[in-house]
Amino acid sequence: xxxxxxxxxxxxxxxxxxxxxxxxxxxxxxxxxxxxxxxxxxxxxxxxxxxxxxxxxxxxxxxxxxxxxxxxxxxxxxxxxxxxxxxxxxxxxxxxxxxxxxxxxxxxxxxxxxxxxxxxxxxxxxxxxxxxxxxxxxxxxxxxxxxxxxxxxxxxxxxxxxxxxxxxxxxxxxxxxxxxxxxxxxxxxxxxxxxxxxxxxxxxxxxxxxxxxxxxxxxxxxxxxxxxxxxxxxxxxxxxxxxxxxxxxxxxxxxxxxxxxxxxxxxxxxxxxxxxxxxxxxxxxxxxxxxxxxxxxxxxxxxxxxxxxxxxxxxxxxxxxxxxxxxxxxxxxxxxxxxxxxxxxxxxxxxxxxxxxxxxxxxxxxxxxxxxxxxxxxxxxxxxxxxxxxxxxxxxxxxxxxxxxxxxxxxxxxxxxxxxxxxxxxxxxxxxxxxxxxxxxxxxxxxxxxxxxxxxxxxx
Ligand SMILES: [Zn+2]
Numbered sequence: 059x060x061x062x063x064x065x066x067x068x069x070x071x072x073x074x075x076x077x078x079x080x081x082x083x084x085x086x087x088x089x090x091x092x093x094x095x096x097x098x099x100x101x102x103x104x105x106x107x108x109x110x111x112x113x114x115x116x117x118x119x120x121x122x123x124x125x126x127x128x129x130x131x132x133x134x135x136x137x138x139x140x141x142x143x144x145x146x147x148x149x150x151x152x153x154x155x156x157x158x159x160x161x162x163x164x165x166x167x168x169x170x171x172x173x174x175x176x177x178x179x180x181x182x183x184x185x186x187x188x189x190x191x192x193x194x195x196x197x198x199x200x201x202x203x204x205x206x207x208x209x210x211x212x213x214x215x216x217x218x219x220x221x222x223x224x225x226x227x228x229x230x231x232x233x234x235x236x237x238x239x240x241x242x243x244x245x246x247x248x249x250x251x252x253x254x255x256x257x258x259x260x261x262x263x264x265x266x267x268x269x270x271x272x273x274x275x276x277x278x279x280x281x282x283x284x285x286x287x288x289x290x291x292x293x294x295x296x297x298x299x300x301x302x303x304x305x306x307x308x309x310x311x312x313x314x315x316x317x318x319x320x321x322x323x324x325x326x327x328x329x330x331x332x333x334x335x336x337x338x339x340x341x342x343x344x345x346x347x348x349x350x351x352x353x354x355x356x357x358x359x360x361x362x363x364x365x366x367x368x369x370x371x372x373x374x375x376x377x378x379x380x381x382x383x384x385x386x387x388x389x390x391x392x393x394x395x396x397x398x399x400x401x402x403x404x405x406x407x408x409x410x411x412x413x414x415x416x417x418x419x420x421x422x423x424x425x426x427x428x429x430x431x432x433x434x435x436x437x438x439x440x441x442x443x444x445x446x447x448x449x450x451x452x453x454x455x456x457x458x459x460x461x462x463x464x465x466x467x468x469x470x471x472x473x474x475x476x477x478x479x480x481x482x483x484x485x486x487x488x489x490x491x492x493x494x495x496x497x498x499x500x501x502x503x504x505x506x507x508x509x510x511x512x513x514x515x516x517x518x
Contacts, residue, residue, distance in 0.1 A: 084108070147176030147183065154186045158193065166190035181213040188220065197224060208244070218245060222254045226488060231261040242271075249280040257488045265296040285491075291320035292482040292491045295329050310337075324360070324495055325480045328368045331357055335372045350376060358394045365400035366495050367433075367467060373404065381412045399425045399434070406437055415445040435459035469496040 089104030154169030170187040177183050188203035201224065207217035218241045225237040238258040241251045252275045259268035272293055276286045298312035310333055317330035331353065338350035354376055361369055377387040388408035392401035406421035418441050425434040439455035442448045466476030470493050475486035477493060484492050 143176045147173050147180065150176065151180070151182055151186060154190065155182075158186065158190055161193075163190055163194040167194050179210075181207070181210060184210075184213055185216055188217075192220070192224065200224070215245060215248070218251065222250070231258065234258045235262050235264075247278065249275070249278075252278070252280060253490070257483055257490065260293070260296065260483045260490070261488075263296075263300070265293055265300060269293045269297065287319040288323050288491045291316040291323060291326045294319070295326060296482050298329075320491075323491065324364075324366075325493065327360060328366075328372075331360065331369070331372055335375050339375060358391060361391055361401075362394040364495055365395050365398050367400070370400055370404055377408075381408070384408045385412050385414070399428050399431055402428075403431070403433055403437070406434070410437060410441060410444070413444070415441060419445075429465070430458075430462045432459040432462045432464055435462065466496050468493040 084105050088106075091100075091102050091104045091107040093100040150169045150173035154166050154173055157163075157169055158166035166186065167190040170183065170190045173180070173183040174187055184203060184207050188200045188207065191197075191203065192200035201221070204217040204221050204224070207213035221237050222241055225234045228234055235258040238251075238255040242255045245251045252271055256268050256271045256275065259265070259271060269290075272286075272289055275281050276290070281289065294312045294316035298309045298316070301309040301312065303309075313329055313333045316326050320326045321330075334349070334353040334356070338353050341349065357369060357372055357376065361373075373387070373391050377384045385405070385408040388404040392398075392405050395401050402421040402425045406418045406425070409415075409418040409421060418437070422434050422438050422441065425431050426438070435455045435458045439452040439459065442451035442455060464478060466478060468477045468480050469475070470477070470484040470487060470489060472489035472492045473484060473487035475484055476496060477485065480493050483490055
């Protein structure tokens with residue numbers, strides 16, 4: 059660079075020297091110039107004449123420059139104004155973003171208005187206007203702005219995301235489904251668009267369509283293998299619930315298929331166990347007894363991991379009807395998870411049926427000492443009535459039962475929302491297959507899966 063600069067100076071010096079040399083050479087003999095024209099006469103030196111020509115040339119160039127500068131002046135003024143507006147708009151935009159991040163929605167809205175005055179088509183200005191309107195509680199304006207943003211390719215995706223998030227608060231699931239379908243029509247390959255449609259289809263009980271979207275998500279590799287299997291299992295479970303009771307075989311196949319995909323996910327395992335229990339209850343033959351034994355073993359294994367009311371119900375269906383045999387079955391179950399309130403409950407209700415009042419009372423007292431369980435209070439009431447015929451004591455326990463909330467059975471792993479009933483989609487955060495037993499331990503072990511899979515019918 060430095061060498062280049064030196065060369066340039068040398069070149070300029072050479073030019074200057076040449077110019078001085080030419081002027082000196084011309085000055086040696088300035089010559090003469092005479093112009094005559096229509097009686098008008100000009101006489102001067104040739105050098106002056108040349109100087110005049112050069113001066114005219116320079117003046118012409120300067121005049122042309124001046125003309126161009128004057129012609130371009132309005133455009134330059136426009137450009138300067140545009141730059142100033144852009145600067146103001148972008149400043150308002152960045153201040154607005156900061157205001158929104160600080161939770162000052164009013165200031166953000168004000169700045170969004172200012173920004174969109176200066177930079178009308180700036181996608182960020184539209185987004186700030188819409189989001190600040192939404193944060194300020196004006197969801198109608200926000201919605202209008204989001205819909206306007208759908209027309210621009212660069213703002214379409216954030217607008218769709220915002221619309222899907224907005225509709226999640228709407229209690230009408232058909233509205234959510236309409237928005238999810240619109241989003242899918244515009245952007246069918248985006249992960250969260252597919253998930254949104256799957257969730258809304260599920261919330262509208264369109265489980266067959268939901269299954270199709272889920273297959274697409276799996277094909278597009280938007281889910282891990284484990285997620286894909288678990289999600290598919292819950293969708294199959296929901297599909298099974300929609301199969302008419304006349305098509306028992308189809309229903310059983312779906313549940314078994316779900317279990318094969320996610321045998322360690324408790325809701326699926328419980329549904330499958332329920333199916334096995336129903337089958338065992340139906341068949342009274344020898345093979346039925348062996349099926350029943352297998353089912354009982356599986357139930358005991360799940361009980362050992364974590365007891366729950368659903369498993370207790372299944373146990374009651376499987377257990378023998380003779381009261382003392384029933385008690386022995388309950389004790390065998392309770393032994394799998396001693397000191398658990400539901401283990402005490404299983405034994406207590408069996409003992410009550412055997413009229414073993416002392417045993418029943420001992421078990422129920424153990425529950426009462428552990429946690430307030432409405433079922434235990436109801437059994438206490440039954441015990442007081444049966445053992446002592448004391449209606450007053452029974453009423454006291456019934457009153458206590460009615461005033462005690464049922465413990466939440468299911469909890470969402472994603473938002474910790476508690477629910478009494480299991481659902482495939484969390485009603486609070488719309489996560490798929492996220493509900494599991496409250497206070498639950500880790501998923502069922504691998505050995506359970508292997509055993510469970512071995513018990514599956516060969517028709518799959
Ligand atoms: Zn949730």
